[in-house]
Amino acid sequence: HPLTSVNNDHHYTPPSSHIPSDTDESxxxxxxxxxxxxxxxxxxxxxxxxxxxLEFSLSHIPEHLNVPLHSEVLSTKT
Structure with missing residues (x-):
């Protein structure tokens, strides 16, 4: 993927995605x-x-930012 610069004034929030299926209830x-x-x-x-x-900054932090991390991500093993 080519690197692209992001203007600090730019903010993009795509809609949440959900694909309905027969098992949605369960x-x-x-x-x-x-x-x-x-x-x-x-x-x-x-x-x-x-x-x-990984060091990064968000140009706009949403009011309710929830980033779940799994234990595998937090592991220090290589």
């Missing part, structure tokens, strides 16, 4: 959200240990 619904951001993915190598850091 299954949990999925929700999709995205926000433009500028940032860096950094890699530090010390000996055999590699650490990745």
């Amino acid at each position: 299954a949990s619904a999925a929700e999709y959200q995205e926000w433009p951001f500028q940032g860096f993915l950094k890699r530090v190598t010390i000996g055999n240990q590699i650490t990745y850091n």
Whole structure:
């Protein structure tokens, strides 16, 4: 994907996506959200240990930002 710059005044909030199915009542619904951001993915190598850091800033933070993180994402193992 080509890199694109984002104007700090730009804000885009797409509508949430939900595809109805026959099992909607018994299954949990999925929700999709995205926000433009500028940032860096950094890699530090010390000996055999590699650490990745994601550093970013949002040009506009929604009033109710909910970013669930799974334990696998928070793991420091490489």
